[in-house]
Amino acid sequence: MSTPEFVTDATIETRITLHDGSGCQCPLHQRRLFTSLLVSSVACAAVACTSEPAMAREGVDVGGNSKFTKLVPAADIEQAAQQQYAQLSQEAAGKGALAGASDPQVIRLRAIAQRIIPFSYDWNSRARDWKWEVNLIGSKELNAFCMPGGKIAFYFGILQQLQLSDDEVAMIMGHEMAHALREHARERMGKQMATQTGIGVFSSLLGLGNVGRSIADMGGQLLTLKFSRSDESEADLVGMELAARAGYNPAAGISLWQKMQQAAKGAPPQFLSTHPSSSTRIQDIEANLPKVQNLYARAAKPTQRFNPPRAS
Numbered sequence: 001m002s003t004p005e006f007v008t009d010a011t012i013e014t015r016i017t018l019h020d021g022s023g024c025q026c027p028l029h030q031r032r033l034f035t036s037l038l039v040s041s042v043a044c045a046a047v048a049c050t051s052e053p054a055m056a057r058e059g060v061d062v063g064g065n066s067k068f069t070k071l072v073p074a075a076d077i078e079q080a081a082q083q084q085y086a087q088l089s090q091e092a093a094g095k096g097a098l099a100g101a102s103d104p105q106v107i108r109l110r111a112i113a114q115r116i117i118p119f120s121y122d123w124n125s126r127a128r129d130w131k132w133e134v135n136l137i138g139s140k141e142l143n144a145f146c147m148p149g150g151k152i153a154f155y156f157g158i159l160q161q162l163q164l165s166d167d168e169v170a171m172i173m174g175h176e177m178a179h180a181l182r183e184h185a186r187e188r189m190g191k192q193m194a195t196q197t198g199i200g201v202f203s204s205l206l207g208l209g210n211v212g213r214s215i216a217d218m219g220g221q222l223l224t225l226k227f228s229r230s231d232e233s234e235a236d237l238v239g240m241e242l243a244a245r246a247g248y249n250p251a252a253g254i255s256l257w258q259k260m261q262q263a264a265k266g267a268p269p270q271f272l273s274t275h276p277s278s279s280t281r282i283q284d285i286e287a288n289l290p291k292v293q294n295l296y297a298r299a300a301k302p303t304q305r306f307n308p309p310r311a312s
């Protein structure tokens with residue numbers, strides 16, 4: 001096979017979005033690599049025609065999922081994430097840094113997650129079957145994540161240093177869950193595979209390649225995967241809606257990001273290196289608050305409230 005040509009996100013995006021879905025006129029098919037009619041048709045069906053209509057519903061509007069998610073099977077990503085999460089948990093436990101089920105902050109995080117999780121199913125039907133996990137890592141790092149498949153971790157530092165309220169914890173958790181529900185990691189990996197392997201990714205869709213091996217190779221990146229600013233905006237909005245539906249005040253997104261900005265004046269938190277912020281983030285959250293205020297007003301509120309860990 002010839003050396004794959006260099007393909008950027010933008011060129012792939014153009015190739016895919018230009019496709020009109022009617023007669024396979026997309027630039028994909030003009031490429032010399034896709035001279036076989038059979039290959040073209042199947043690649044088109046599998047890749048180019050997967051955009052979903054925007055949902056007409058109460059709440060935020062972020063449109064359909066990225067077409068790139070379809071390049072990598074969800075189950076494979078979720079399995080890679082599960083392995084990474086298990087490894088991270090084991091390493092933390094080995095250092096005595098994995099908080100136990102009776103830890104007050106673990107009880108708190110799990111209580112907040114239990115309220116939010118049922119509202120995740122509307123965003124991703126697979127989420128109903130995910131084996132959700134919520135753990136607390138005993139580290140001073142300001143970090144939190146939700147890996148594909150619902151594997152959540154908070155680092156003690158983010159709770160303690162930012163003195164997060166339950167509403168603020170719910171905003172971070174909703175934001176992280178949104179990355180998983182909207183399959184941003186799957187999208188990143190799909191783009192990466194399309195860029196790095198060229199024809200290989202399309203061969204894989206036809207069962208000609210070994211997509212599983214590439215995903216296993218990429219699994220190690222899940223914890224350091226850097227999201228795009230557009231992924232961040234989407235996660236802010238979806239997370240805000242999830243938290244509001246679960247009875248947490250979505251306005252906490254403003255105080256949360258103010259605290260995060262303040263913390264970034266020292267050493268930039270790990271969280272911000274994987275979740276790049278935009279200068280308009282707080283304004284964007286403010287502008288979208290009216291879309292979720294009614295959901296919050298109608299939502300059942302948590303009967304139990306928790307305090308952050310004592311400040312160091």
Ligand SMILES: [Zn+2]
Binds near residue numbers: 235275
């Ligand atoms: Zn993020």
